[in-house]
Each structure stands twice: as C-alpha cells, then as structure tokens.
Amino acid sequence: MRTITFAQAICEGILEEMIKDETIITYGEDIAKQGGIFGAYKCLIENEKLKKRVFDTPISEEVIYGSALGAAIAGLKPIVEFHFADFLFTGITAITNQIMKFRYMTGGQVSLPIVLRGPDGVARSAAAQHSQSIETIFMHVPGIKVVIPSTPYDAKGLIKASIRDPDPVIFFEHKSLYKIKGPVPEDEYIIPLGKADIKREGEDITVIATARMVHEALKAAEILEKDGISVEVIDLRTLVPWDKTTVLNSVKKTGGAIVVHETWRRAGWGAEIAATINEELFGQLEIPVKRIGAKNVPHPFSPPLEHFIIPKAEDIVKEIRDLV
Amino acid sequence: MVRWKEIPKEKLRWMYETMVKIREFETIVEQNFLRAEIPGFVHSYVGEEAIAAGIMANLRKDDYITSTHRGHGHLIAKGADLKKMMAEIYGKKTGYCKGKGGSMHIASIPLGVLGANGEVAGGIPIAVGAGLAIKFRGTDQVVVSFFGDGATNRGAFHEGLNFAAVYKLPIVFVVEFNEYASTAPAREMIPVKNVAIRAASYGFPGITIDGNNVLEVYEAGKMAIEWARCGSGPFLIEAKTYRLKGHFIGDPELYRDKREVQEFWKREPIKRYEKFLLEKGILTIEDIKNIKENIRRIVEEAVEFARNSEFPQPEEALEDLFVNDSGYDY
Ligand SMILES: Cc1ncc(C[n+]2csc(CCOP(=O)(O)OP(=O)(O)O)c2C)c(N)n1
Ligand SMILES: [Mg+2]
Numbered sequence: 001m002r003t004i005t006f007a008q009a010i011c012e013g014i015l016e017e018m019i020k021d022e023t024i025i026t027y028g029e030d031i032a033k034q035g036g037i038f039g040a041y042k043c044l045i046e047n048e049k050l051k052k053r054v055f056d057t058p059i060s061e062e063v064i065y066g067s068a069l070g071a072a073i074a075g076l077k078p079i080v081e082f083h084f085a086d087f088l089f090t091g092i093t094a095i096t097n098q099i100m101k102f103r104y105m106t107g108g109q110v111s112l113p114i115v116l117r118g119p120d121g122v123a124r125s126a127a128a129q130h131s132q133s134i135e136t137i138f139m140h141v142p143g144i145k146v147v148i149p150s151t152p153y154d155a156k157g158l159i160k161a162s163i164r165d166p167d168p169v170i171f172f173e174h175k176s177l178y179k180i181k182g183p184v185p186e187d188e189y190i191i192p193l194g195k196a197d198i199k200r201e202g203e204d205i206t207v208i209a210t211a212r213m214v215h216e217a218l219k220a221a222e223i224l225e226k227d228g229i230s231v232e233v234i235d236l237r238t239l240v241p242w243d244k245t246t247v248l249n250s251v252k253k254t255g256g257a258i259v260v261h262e263t264w265r266r267a268g269w270g271a272e273i274a275a276t277i278n279e280e281l282f283g284q285l286e287i288p289v290k291r292i293g294a295k296n297v298p299h300p301f302s303p304p305l306e307h308f309i310i311p312k313a314e315d316i317v318k319e320i321r322d323l324v
Numbered sequence: 325m326v327r328w329k330e331i332p333k334e335k336l337r338w339m340y341e342t343m344v345k346i347r348e349f350e351t352i353v354e355q356n357f358l359r360a361e362i363p364g365f366v367h368s369y370v371g372e373e374a375i376a377a378g379i380m381a382n383l384r385k386d387d388y389i390t391s392t393h394r395g396h397g398h399l400i401a402k403g404a405d406l407k408k409m410m411a412e413i414y415g416k417k418t419g420y421c422k423g424k425g426g427s428m429h430i431a432s433i434p435l436g437v438l439g440a441n442g443e444v445a446g447g448i449p450i451a452v453g454a455g456l457a458i459k460f461r462g463t464d465q466v467v468v469s470f471f472g473d474g475a476t477n478r479g480a481f482h483e484g485l486n487f488a489a490v491y492k493l494p495i496v497f498v499v500e501f502n503e504y505a506s507t508a509p510a511r512e513m514i515p516v517k518n519v520a521i522r523a524a525s526y527g528f529p530g531i532t533i534d535g536n537n538v539l540e541v542y543e544a545g546k547m548a549i550e551w552a553r554c555g556s557g558p559f560l561i562e563a564k565t566y567r568l569k570g571h572f573i574g575d576p577e578l579y580r581d582k583r584e585v586q587e588f589w590k591r592e593p594i595k596r597y598e599k600f601l602l603e604k605g606i607l608t609i610e611d612i613k614n615i616k617e618n619i620r621r622i623v624e625e626a627v628e629f630a631r632n633s634e635f636p637q638p639e640e641a642l643e644d645l646f647v648n649d650s651g652y653d654y
Pocket of ligand 1: 029059061083087090392393394442443444445471472473474475476500502504505506567571
C-alpha cells in the first residue's frame with residue numbers, strides 16, 4: 001500500500017468530501033496562501049475548482065468560530081481551522097456558548113454539520129501559549145464530538161466521518177504527527193466516530209491513549225516486552241463518544257489500566273475514563289487504574305523544563321514496572 | 325516636515341544607537357537560530373526599528389509598555405539588558421524569565437515591560453488594566469501598547485479601544501502596520517486604507533505616520549504621549565512600515581514576491597536615518613563606525629553570556645506558578 005503523511009491524509013479526506021459536496025466551505029487564518037502552517041491544506045489550494053471555497057480570514061477567532069454556526073444553520077457545511085488549539089480560547093464563547101448549545105436550546109430544530117479542526121500539542125519549545133492540548137474542555141462541556149487521531153490512516157477515515165456527521169465535531173491534530181508517514185489506501189473508506197482501535201494486543205495491562213501518546217505507549221510496550229510484560233495499547237480515537245465497550249473488554253482481560261494523555265493530569269479526560277473503569281469493573285481489577293499526564297503547570301519554554309513536564313514513553317514504562 | 329532641530333542631540337544619537345542595537349541583535353538571533361542554537365520560534369523586528377526607538381525616546385523608566393510576539397525591539401528600546409534577553413531567548417536560567425518564557429514571552433516588570441505576547445492583541449487588555457491602575461493611583465505614568473496590523477481585526481483591539489476611551493485612560497496604542505499578518509496581506513484583510521480611522525469610532529484621535537522615519541515617529545510619539553500624560557485620554561498612532569524578514573525565522577515566504585521585499589529594503593529606516601545624521605553633521609562616519617563596532621561587541625558579549633549560562637534544572641519547571649509554590653499537586 002502507498003504511504004502518505006498525516007497532513008496529506010487530512011488534506012485528502014477534506015478534498016474528497018469537498019469535491020462531492022459543494023456546500024462544504026473551509027476557512028481560517030493562514031490557510032489559503034501556503035496551504036496551512038503545517039501543510040494540511042496543500043492539496044486544497046492546488047485544486048483550481050476549490051479556490052473559492054478555501055479562504056483566509058482576518059484574525060478574529062470569535063467570529064471565525066461563531067460564523068460556522070450561522071453558516072451551518074443557513075445551509076452550508078463549514079470546516080473551520082482553529083490555527084492553534086491555544087487560540088480556541090480567544091473565541092471559545094462562540095463554541096461553548098453558541099455552537100455547542102444551539103441545537104439543544106432550540107429543541108432540536110436544526111442539525112449543525114460543523115467541523116472545527118487544527119493543530120494542538122507540544123512541539124519544540126513553542127512555550128505556554130502555543131503548546132496546549134485542551135480536548136478535555138470539549139469532553140466536559142456537552143455539545144460537540146471530539147476526535148483525536150494518531151495515524152495517517154485514522155486521520156483520513158475520521159476526518160471524512162467528521163465532515164459527514166450531522167453534528168458539530170472538534171478535530172485535534174497533534175503538531176508532532178503532521179510529518180509522520182503511514183499506509184493509506186487509495187480507495188475510499190470511513191472510520192465511524194466512537195470506535196477505538198487496539199493498536200497492539202497484550203495480556204498484562206491496558207494502556208489507553210490518543211494522538212502522540214499512542215506512539216509513546218507503543219514504544220513503551222516494545223521496551224516492556226523485553227521484560228516479559230505484555231501491554232495492550234488502545235487508541236481511543238474519539239473522546240465524545242468514547243468506546244466504553246472496547247476499553248472495558250480489554251481491561252477485563254488484562255486486569256489493569258493506565259490512561260495516558262499529553263494534557264494536564266489533574267482533571268484531564270483520563271480521570272473520566274479511569275473513574276468509569278472503576279465504576280464498571282470494581283472487583284475485577286488486579287491493580288488500581290492509573291493516569292499519566294503533563295505536570296500541572298503551563299508549558300515552559302526552556303527545553304529541559306518542557307521535557308520534564310510532558311509525559312513520554314519512559315514515564316509509561318516506569319509506571320508499569322512499578323505496578324506489575 | 326519634522327522639526328528635528330527641536331530634538332536634543334543626545335536623543336538623536338540615542339535613537340540611532342537603539343536602532344542599530346536592535347538590528348544587530350536581531351541579525352545575530354537570526355543567524356544563531358538558523359544554526360539551531362535557539363529553541364522555539366522567533367519573529368524578527370528587522371525593518372521596524374524606527375518605531376520602537378522613536379516612541380521609547382519619549383517614555384520614562386516608570387512608564388509601561390505591552391509588546392508582541394515580535395517584541396525584541398520594544399524591550400531593547402525600553403532599556404533591557406541584552407545579556408538577560410539573549411539568555412532568555414536561549415532558554416537559560418539567567419534570562420529575564422529564567423527560561424520559562426523564551427522569545428515570545430519576555431517580560432521585565434521592573435523595566436515596565438508587561439510582556440511580549442504569544443496571543444495577537446493579547447497585550448491590549450493588559451495595557452487597559454495598567455491604564456486603569458495609573459488612573460486609580462493618580463500618577464502621571466503612561467502606557468504604550470504595541471501591536472500589529474493583524475491585531476486590529478481582533479475583538480480585543482476594538483473592546484480595548486472602547487474601554488480606554490470610556491475611562492479616558494492614559495494609553496497610546498501603536499499599530500506597527502507592516503503590511504502582513506503572517507501570510508495574510510493587510511490589503512486583503514483590512515478594508516480601510518488607514519486603521520488610524522478606527523480610533524475615531526471610539527472618539528479619540530488617531531494618526532497615520534511613516535514608521536520608517538524615526539524623526540516622524542519621535543514627533544508623533546512626543547505629542548501622543550504628552551496628550552495621554554496630561555489626562556486627555558487615549559491616542560492611536562498607526563506607523564506604516566514593512567516586515568523585511570519572514571513572519572518567523574525559517575518562514576518559506578511563499579505568499580509574497582521577493583522583488584517586493586527588495587523594494588522595501590531601499591526604504592529601510594536605519595540607512596535613511598544615517599544619511600540624515602551625516603548630512604546634518606550630527607554624526608560623522610567615524611562616529612557611526614564606532615557606534616556599530618561598540619554595539620556589535622555588546623551583542624556578541626550577550627551571545628557569549630547566553631551560551632555560557634546554565635539551563636534551568638528540570639524540577640524548576642514546578643516553580644513560579646503561585647507565590648507559595650509548595651503543597652500543590654504539580
Ligand atoms: C489570537 C491569536 N490568533 C492567531 C495567532 C497566530 N498568529 C501569530 S502572529 C500572527 C500574525 C500577526 O500579525 P500582526 O498583528 O500584523 O503582527 P506582525 O506579525 O505583522 O508583527 C498570527 C495570525 C496568535 N498568535 N494569536
Ligand atoms: Mg503585521
């Protein structure tokens with residue numbers, strides 16, 4: 001099978017949907033001139049037919065996000081790029097108070113096929129205002145589906161499902177993943193939202209992760225295999241809805257679980273998963289459910305500080321060695 | 325016509341030295357960033373030096389400024405120690421923020437620099453707050469808030485201008501209109517020719533000036549800062565300039581024509597000011613040579629200092645969040 005990058009996979013997924021459906025438009029900051037800062041729009045701007053439907057906006061986040069709501073109500077399918085997850089904060093009211101409540105408040109009168117997508121996560125000392133992962137907020141406040149792919153294959157299948165979904169979806173692309181390559185078939189496929197993927201099978205403990213941390217978990221699993229510890233790695237892929245069945249079945253089998261995310265540990269979404277495992281499987285657990293996340297401080301600039309606060313494979317290895 | 329004869333000679337010289345200092349600093353930062361000595365990303369102020377120098381020549385030490393992601397020039401002109409700046413940009417413990425901030429977040433509260441900012445227009449609300457504090461405390465300090473053309477499209481800009489006008493705060497808003505917001509040309513994103521007119525809708529004066537002419541910046545800055553200091557309320561200066569480097573160092577710059585950039589190099593502010601200073605006999609060629617050599621040495625010393633400084637210890641990441649840092653679940 002051919003291999004393409006994560007950025008190309010996203011782009012292809014959007015391109016295919018835009019060609020099929022003329023009501024899709026996509027806009028945001030710095031996308032139309034160079035194809036996005038991480039190249040996720042390169043294939044769109046190379047396509048003559050899409051020129052009018054891919055456009056740059058002023059730096060006006062509240063309006064960028066809020067306008068997606070109006071556009072969706074009035075019959076379009078907007079895909080909005082949020083530039084950096086950190087700048088969801090500069091327009092967040094349009095999402096949390098408007099997009100995420102509108103359908104419900106109006107008694108289900110409209111469907112809102114909106115996709116908000118863009119980069120998040122730590123990347124090479126981008127410091128406190130360009131490194132955050134804030135998916136937990138959108139899992140906490142009700143009203144939007146949350147998607148976080150880890151491979152090019154998943155990214156393409158999930159972006160297409162997100163675009164076709166009749167409800168608002170927020171789609172996070174970790175900056176460190178854009179350049180990774182992976183097999184992606186030429187034929188069309190869709191990955192339904194709400195289905196986790198077992199990225200590696202194992203017997204002794206289940207690691208539940210998303211995005212960059214899936215790769216860290218797989219590295220950890222390799223290392224632990226040499227110690228004779230067999231790790232199962234589940235890539236959750238979507239947080240809303242999240243695939244309880246796959247997770248619980250796995251933990252029943254292994255008897256233990258660690259939830260790993262790059263976002264802060266305290267009150268991160270891992271707490272929700274851990275609590276659910278405890279509620280559902282109390283008595284069947286051989287060890288307590290653990291959580292790994294960033295230390296609870298903003299992202300420092302200096303490389304040794306940044307390295308210290310973010311979770312990585314070695315933290316997973318250490319935690320598992322301590323447990324098993 | 326600028327009445328340059330009214331500007332004290334020391335100021336004329338100080339502005340030249342400041343501009344050269346910024347240029348040298350940015351040039352070395354660019355080189356060393358490209359040599360992978362500097363982490364993160366940096367935004368160069370090359371070409372915009374006249375704005376920081378001309379405005380800051382009118383500020384007192386106890387006045388405040390808010391800066392941007394393109395903030396090195398503002399700090400230098402406000403009197404920052406190049407060693408501590410460079411160390412911060414290198415992520416070292418000896419930097420202004422102990423390595424926690426980096427290029428995009430340098431701040432020095434004692435110098436009145438209330439932070440560079442990673443958020444476009446992020447400094448504007450902070451400037452409003454400092455203005456409120458000045459008013460409440462009854463001092464005659466002034467706040468200058470620097471930001472780019474792109475920032476004038478954010479709600480924070482419009483809300484900030486309105487707020488400043490409602491409370492008649494001593495704030496000078498300085499728009500560094502450098503024609504681009506990242507990849508987006510101002511002509512495509514801003515429907516008015518001069519954003520200075522945006523001040524009018526909040527009921528205070530706004531003027532458009534040549535931001536590459538340091539004397540014009542000085543004169544406008546003097547007027548605006550006096551206006552704010554004597555209690556007349558906010559003022560907006562739109563300084564037209566051009567970003568001669570990429571948005572950030574390493575920017576492929578596919579969105580603009582190289583010839584356009586070359587054209588603007590012909591109008592860059594330092595050569596232009598140099599010509600003026602020589603013509604009027606304010607500085608000699610010898611003076612200029614000495615100033616440049618001296619500054620180059622200071623900047624090189626700053627680099628050496630940064631290189632030789634220690635990185636912070638990893639655990640120091642858990643300090644500085646709260647005043648009392650112990651007992652929290654970091
Ligand atoms: C709120 C916010 N939105 C988007 C960004 C990403 N961004 C960083 S700089 C920039 C362009 C800023 O343009 P301008 O205000 O003109 O300043 P310049 O870079 O030209 O000095 C953008 C879009 C950001 N940092 N903050
Ligand atoms: Mg600009």
